[in-house]
Amino acid sequence: MTRIVVVGNGMAGARFVQELRARDSGQRFRVTVLGAEPDAAYNRVLLSSVLAGSLSPEQAETVPSAWYAAEDVELRTGVEVARIDRRRRRVLTTAGEHVDYDHLVLATGSRAWVPPLPGLVGDDGELDPDVAVFRTMRDCRDILARIAGVRRAVVLGGGLLGLEAARGLAGRGVDVEVVHAADRLMERQLDLDAGRVLARTLRALGVRVRVGAQALAYEDGPDGRVLRLDDGDGTLDVPADLLVVACGVRPNAALARAAGVGVDRAVVVDDRLATSDPRIHAIGECAQHAGQVYGLVAPAWEQATVLADVIAGGPARYGGSRIVTRLKAADVDLAAMGDTNVDDLDDELEVLRFADPVRGTYQKVIIRGDRVTGAIMLGGPETVGTVTQLFDRASPVPPDRRTLIFPGVRDAGAGGAGGTAEPAELPDEHTVCRCNGVSCGQIRAAAADGAGTVADVATTTRATTGCGGCRGDVAAVLAAATQSTPTVEVPA
Known part of the structure; x- marks a missing residue:
């Protein structure tokens, strides 16, 4: 029987095990899952809903622990792997136990990055008691445990995770402000106009936004803790009983690096999701394929499905993923995909744009050669599905481009269905x-x-x-x- 060891019981690892068992009716594989977190597998995308109180931690679970027992999969939660012994093909846990493998799957995900600002980390290397990160269910529970004593919270970072954390805190009635160093929120996905509309939408929902502000330190002020900022016009102090750091993540690639497996920004894999050691594979946020590290759930699940097929002897190969970023926050409907910061004067591009900032709407679709190559769909749920589909499949756009933005328009050239069938x-x-x-x-x-x-x-x-x-x-x-x-x- 082939021994499969999976390090990581997150969204990528759990999906891989499900997909492998679906292809293993003959029980050819003995599967062991080692999860560092004590919780059952859960959907990290839903953490903002747990933080807001619209979901319980149990409702965010993706694969109940009982499923593993029913499928004869050995699940060990709260178990950390200390080292990979490639020569003996086994992993050593921090408890001193060895687990043998024929194929090792690294699904170790990523960790929150804490910038080297004074006041965030104590002399013991631990986060200051008034500082939190937002990455795991434990982080979510830690934040919830503090909310009762928080008058004002500041989220440092205006990317996807930061905005989800801020909206979740606001949903609990917390006075919250987002501080972001760039000139707009989600600058990797949004153009300047979209960032402004999103900021306006968030302010209407109780989340203050401050962009173009560089954090200098987190320290004691005359009336409590403050985040000291440089906003370009000088320094100022923003009161913050709780500081949530959401400044990005770093792939967890230390295990592979220490074992001599090829690592760049993350663990380097080929189209079979194999590393430089053919017995070791990597999927999800800890994997780098063709120079790309994906930080979203859809690519992780695509990789998990491909790897399950590969290990089961199938022909599947991973060719990369087309990225669609969705902001999962209550009352905010945003999807961004492809290249959105383009030159409107480029004769080879068609750029469709509609903005209604008062109503929180900003839609931009970029077309090159009759194909959608990028889009920002904020506050436009009626057409986002169609635009995403066209982007995903690189399908031709309808002759009447208006159907991609305005839901009331029908495109006779597309059989009457237009963009809003x-x-x-x-x-x-x-x-x-x-x-x-x-x-x-x-x-x-x-x-x-x-x-x-x-x-x-x-x-x-x-x-x-x-x-x-x-x-x-x-x-x-x-x-x-x-x-x-x-x-x-x-x-x-």
């Missing part, structure tokens, strides 16, 4: 849940088999279990298939 009109191959690759046809098949709710569809197909942004679309397709009224279940 009704759920019943969408073809079976149309992807509804991008994170899990679930199509309209699969949802309709689930409905034909008796699925009557979005939760039923999720159980059957995994749709909505990634970022959750497709929940409304899944409900609409299901309603059309069952000829019922669309209902989107809101978790208690």
Whole structure:
């Protein structure tokens, strides 16, 4: 029996084990999962919902511990791996135990990066008691344990994680401000105008935003802790009983590096997700493929599926992922994809843009050679599915470009469907849940088999279990298939 050891029980590791067991009806593989965290596998994308109180930690679980026992998978939580012994093909845990492998899968994810600012870390190397990071379920619980005594919180970092943390805190009634060094929020995904509209939207939801401000130190002030900033006009102190650091992440590649496995920014893998040691593989945020390190759930799950097929003897190969970033925060609907900071004067580009800052809407679609090469869809849920689909598949755009932004426009050149086809009109191959690759046809098949709710569809197909942004679309397709009224279940 082939021994498979998976280091990491996060979203990539858990999905790999599920996919491998689905291809292992003959029980050819003895699978052991070593998870450093004590929790069952959970969806990190939903941590902001847990922080806001709209979900419990249990509702964020993706693979219950009972599943492992039912599938004869040995799961060890709270177990850290200290070293890889490539010669003997085994790993050594921090408890001094050896676990042998024939194939080792590194799904160690990434860790929060804490900048070297005075006051963030104590002399013992631990975070200051009033400083937190937002990366794991434990981080989430630590923040929640402090909220009762917090008058004002500051989130340092205006990227994806920082905004999700800020919105979650605001959902708990905390006075919160985001401080970001760049000239706009989410500068890797958004242009300047989109960043301004997003900041305005967040302010309306109770999250103050300060951009273009460089943090200098976290220290004691006359009335409590303050974050000292340089905003370009001088220094100022922002009160902060709690400082949440969301300044980015770093891949957890130390195990591989110490073992002599090829590492660049992350663990380097080929199209088979194999490292420089063919017995060792890497997936998810700790993996680097073709120079790219992905920090999103959809690529991690794509890699997990490919690797399961490879180890099971299949022909699958990983060719990279097309990135769509979605902000998972209550009352903010944002998707960004491809190259969005482009020169409008480039004759080879078509740039469609519509902005309504008062209503929190900013939509920008970049087209090159009749293909969508980038887009920002803020506050436009009616057309985001169509634009994402065109980007994902590199499909031709409709002759009437207006359908990509305005939901009321019909494109006669596209058979009357335009960019806003009704759920019943969408073809079976149309992807509804991008994170899990679930199509309209699969949802309709689930409905034909008796699925009557979005939760039923999720159980059957995994749709909505990634970022959750497709929940409304899944409900609409299901309603059309069952000829019922669309209902989107809101978790208690």
